[in-house]
Amino acid sequence: MPVSMTSEELARRLRIHAVEMAHFSGESHVASALSMCDIVAVLYRHILRVDPGDPGWEGRDRFFLSKGHACSALYAVLAETGFFDPALLNGQCQNGSPLSGHVTRKGVPGVEWSTGSLGHGCCAAAGAALNGKLKKKDYRVYCLLGDGECDEGSVWEMALFAHQYGLDNLCVIVDQNGMQAMGRTEKVADHIDLAKKWEAFGWEVRQADGHSHRALREALEGPLAGAPLCLIAHTVKGKGVSFMENNLLWHYRDPQGEFFENALRELEER
Amino acid sequence: MKRAFVSALCGWMKEKENLYLFTADLGYGVMNPLLEEHPDRFINAGICEQNMTSAAAGFAAEGNIVFTYSIGNFPTLRCLEQIRNDVAYHGANVKIVAVGGGFAYGSLGMSHHATEDLAVMRAIPGMTVLAPADAAETAEAVRLAIETEGPVYIRLGHGGEPKVSHEQGDIRRLLRLKIPEEAPRREAGGGLPRAALLGTGTVVPQVERAAALLQGRARVEAYSVPAIKPIDREGIVRLGAENEYVVTVEEHNILGGLGGAVAEILAEAGAGARLVRLGLRDEFTQEVGSAEYLREYYGLDSRGIVRRIEELL
Numbered sequence: 001m002p003v004s005m006t007s008e009e010l011a012r013r014l015r016i017h018a019v020e021m022a023h024f025s026g027e028s029h030v031a032s033a034l035s036m037c038d039i040v041a042v043l044y045r046h047i048l049r050v051d052p053g054d055p056g057w058e059g060r061d062r063f064f065l066s067k068g069h070a071c072s073a074l075y076a077v078l079a080e081t082g083f084f085d086p087a088l089l090n091g092q093c094q095n096g097s098p099l100s101g102h103v104t105r106k107g108v109p110g111v112e113w114s115t116g117s118l119g120h121g122c123c124a125a126a127g128a129a130l131n132g133k134l135k136k137k138d139y140r141v142y143c144l145l146g147d148g149e150c151d152e153g154s155v156w157e158m159a160l161f162a163h164q165y166g167l168d169n170l171c172v173i174v175d176q177n178g179m180q181a182m183g184r185t186e187k188v189a190d191h192i193d194l195a196k197k198w199e200a201f202g203w204e205v206r207q208a209d210g211h212s213h214r215a216l217r218e219a220l221e222g223p224l225a226g227a228p229l230c231l232i233a234h235t236v237k238g239k240g241v242s243f244m245e246n247n248l249l250w251h252y253r254d255p256q257g258e259f260f261e262n263a264l265r266e267l268e269e270r
Numbered sequence: 271m272k273r274a275f276v277s278a279l280c281g282w283m284k285e286k287e288n289l290y291l292f293t294a295d296l297g298y299g300v301m302n303p304l305l306e307e308h309p310d311r312f313i314n315a316g317i318c319e320q321n322m323t324s325a326a327a328g329f330a331a332e333g334n335i336v337f338t339y340s341i342g343n344f345p346t347l348r349c350l351e352q353i354r355n356d357v358a359y360h361g362a363n364v365k366i367v368a369v370g371g372g373f374a375y376g377s378l379g380m381s382h383h384a385t386e387d388l389a390v391m392r393a394i395p396g397m398t399v400l401a402p403a404d405a406a407e408t409a410e411a412v413r414l415a416i417e418t419e420g421p422v423y424i425r426l427g428h429g430g431e432p433k434v435s436h437e438q439g440d441i442r443r444l445l446r447l448k449i450p451e452e453a454p455r456r457e458a459g460g461g462l463p464r465a466a467l468l469g470t471g472t473v474v475p476q477v478e479r480a481a482a483l484l485q486g487r488a489r490v491e492a493y494s495v496p497a498i499k500p501i502d503r504e505g506i507v508r509l510g511a512e513n514e515y516v517v518t519v520e521e522h523n524i525l526g527g528l529g530g531a532v533a534e535i536l537a538e539a540g541a542g543a544r545l546v547r548l549g550l551r552d553e554f555t556q557e558v559g560s561a562e563y564l565r566e567y568y569g570l571d572s573r574g575i576v577r578r579i580e581e582l583l
Contacts, residue, residue: 064328105360113328114359117351123321124356127328130313135332154352157318161325164316 007213010080011041012270015240017076017089019263022254025093027101031238031250032070035177035210036144039233040077042216043142052082055109061139062128064113066121067146067175071103074111083110119152121145122172126158129170129228141170148180151189156201162228163202171220171229172203175210177237179248198230210235241266271427271472272300272369274405278412279337283308286416288333292326294319294340296369319349323364327356330363335416337365342375342382344368346391346423357421358394364422365415366391371401371425372472372521373561383555383564384425388470389526391423392499399499401425401471401528402441403434407496410441414497427472428561434474434494441496444468444505449481449492463583465515466543467492467575468506470528473521476565479572480519480579488583501531510541515582517546519575521565524549548578 014037022030044050048061065074072092079086092099098107102116112128115121125143132139149155162170180188191197195205204225208215210233219231237251238244241263255263280303283289291304292313304312315322319340326336338345345368346353357364368384375382391399398418402408408426415422436445465488469477474494481492491509495501509516516536518529529547536545548570557567565571569578 114355117355119320120324120352120356123324123352124328124331126321127325127330128332130325131329131332131334134310154318154320154324157316157321158325160316160318161321165313 005045007041007045010045010077011037011213012240012267013080014041014073014076016264016267017079018072019241019255019260019267021072021076021089021092023256023260024090025101026254027093028252028254029069030072030255031244031247032067032146033073034239034241034244035235035237036067036070036175037073037240038211038213039144039173039175039216039235040073042213042220044077044081046217047220048142049139050110052110055083059137059139062112062125062141064115064121064125064128064141064143065103066115066125066143067118067149068102068115068121070146071101074103075099075108078108078110084108118146118149119154123154123158126162126167126170129162129167130165132169133165133167139169143170143172145172145174146180147174147176147178147185147191147194148188150174150191150194151180159198159201159203167228168224168226171231173231173233175235176232177235179237179246179251181251183248195232198232203228203230205230205232207232207234211239240270271402271405271408271431272429274408275367275412275426276300276304278409280304280307282412282416283311286335289335289416290329291337291339292322294322294338294344296340296344319344320352323349323352323366324356326364327352327360327362331360335363335365337367337415339367339369341369342384343387346384346387350390353421354394358396361396361420363420366421366423367426368424369426370428372427373555373564374428374472376559376561376564379558380554385522385550385555386526387423387425388498388520388522388528389530392526392531394421396420397499398422398497399425400441400497402496403469403471403474403494404431406433406438407441407494410438411496414441425471431472432475435478436494442500442502444493444495444502444509447474447478447481447492447494449478449485449490462487462489463515464489464513465517465579466490466509466513467517467519468495468528468532469493469519470495470498471521472561473519473565473570476570476572476575477519480575483572483576484579488579495528498528498531501535503535506532506535507539507541510536510539510543513543515546515579516543517548517575517579519548519570521570522549523552525552546578546582548575
């Protein structure tokens with residue numbers, strides 16, 4: 001990645017990768033990946049202290065993708081920022097590829113944790129953050145959750161734990177696109193007010209437009225709050241491809257034919 | 271047994287600065303020595319077994335050894351997917367400890383009877399599965415867990431288990447019990463049927479006693495099997511070749527635990543012995559009572575074991 005590349009340009013590239021990866025693999029979850037491209041672009045361009053030349057560097061910031069089904073965006077950002085060869089991306093999910101349809105760290109440099117079942121990555125992230133606190137390390141731990149994922153009870157077990165152990169080195173970002181597998185979150189399992197819920201668990205809560213890079217940076221670069229931080233990023237599922245936006249079909253469908261061409265055209269013209 | 275566990279762990283904490291215990295809010299009183307000696311190594315994760323287990327995995331990945339601790343089925347079945355995906359898949363150095371395996375919490379009812387844990391944990395790739403019978407085996411299980419890189423499950427009893435009779439030995443092997451000769455032994459024992467009794471965990475004293483009661487009617491050897499996985503394959507094949515009967519006894523479903531493991535080995539080896547698995551016959555315990563009462567009810571006390579073997583002979 002050229003040093004001059006903006007996070008916005010990086011995000012655009014991630015979206016193109018995500019669409020291409022879904023096209024070539026024939027697998028689902030393209031809209032979930034499009035929802036989080038700006039978040040990971042900002043993280044990897046401006047926030048995370050990582051070294052693509054030394055992915056396991058002890059002092060690195062740790063990034064846990066808890067919504068592991070949306071991993072094409074993570075694989076793409078790692079490839080674009082130099083952790084591995086971007087040529088691997090379009091082989092995702094295909095026979096013998098190291099890149100599975102839910103994120104794995106085996107054989108994939110830069111991936112912190114393998115996830116795929118929801119409500120796991122955030123708890124492992126809390127364990128990494130606890131180590132940082134007890135050993136007085138200066139790394140920070142970031143974790144990206146889906147809002148549908150917040151249905152899982154383990155998320156709230158983690159929320160209790162992080163508050164109890166004062167894990168102010170932990171930042172959870174909720175990709176709140178308002179949709180989950182069978183419908184709008186409020187129709188499936190209404191969270192009512194996610195911000196209030198995290199606040200009630202003793203977290204510092206910030207909110208931002210999850211597609212505004214400036215807003216995301218401001219929220220993430222703000223001072224440590226003395227409590228674990230939850231950033232609720234308001235996003236659009238399928239963001240960047242008009243016919244995928246807020247359309248649950250694209251949680252499942254892989255773009256082929258005209259859909260693929262139109263999606264790429266929209267992203268390339270942006 | 272749980273006191274032996276805490277005592278052993280405290281000892282190791284002096285040597286290993288990266289050794290921690292996570293509990294899901296259990297261990298009142300029994301954890302006092304640890305809290306006094308190593309309060310900074312004790313993490314109470316609350317009644318949150320799922321987060322405890324995944325967080326232990328994430329914490330272990332940072333170079334620590336973590337024991338997770340709770341009772342019965344809580345640290346295993348309650349958070350099984352966390353064990354599978356976060357602990358085992360990642361090869362995390364997490365040692366899962368369940369107090370009250372089998373019938374130990376007999377009076378508390380079915381929810382607290384851990385009678386499928388060995389089978390379930392054995393099916394997890396890379397998981398070592400240990401079920402010590404007494405305090406000495408427990409201390410060795412803790413040592414083996416710490417020396418083993420990767421996930422380990424330790425099933426403990428509750429407390430007050432009698433000492434079993436073998437010499438201290440490598441708990442990865444079958445440990446031969448010294449059988450007291452309570453009945454007059456026929457010299458040489460020629461012509462008597464030969465049987466090997468294998469028990470694991472808190473049922474081992476019953477196996478020991480059953481073997482003693484059978485002296486004179488059969489040539490019986492008895493073993494404690496603290497390591498269910500990896501199990502002493504070579505030892506089991508040898509017993510299969512040398513005996514007419516191999517009998518497994520466990521406070522567990524006969525599917526997938528000690529009996530299951532031994533069945534797999536004997537079948538694959540084409541060993542000659544007939545296998546008899548004693549345990550719960552694919553059922554939940556419907557009875558409530560002390561562990562002693564439940565063992566008797568399900569035929570896993572010494573007299574029940576003897577009765578079953580006499581039927582065979």
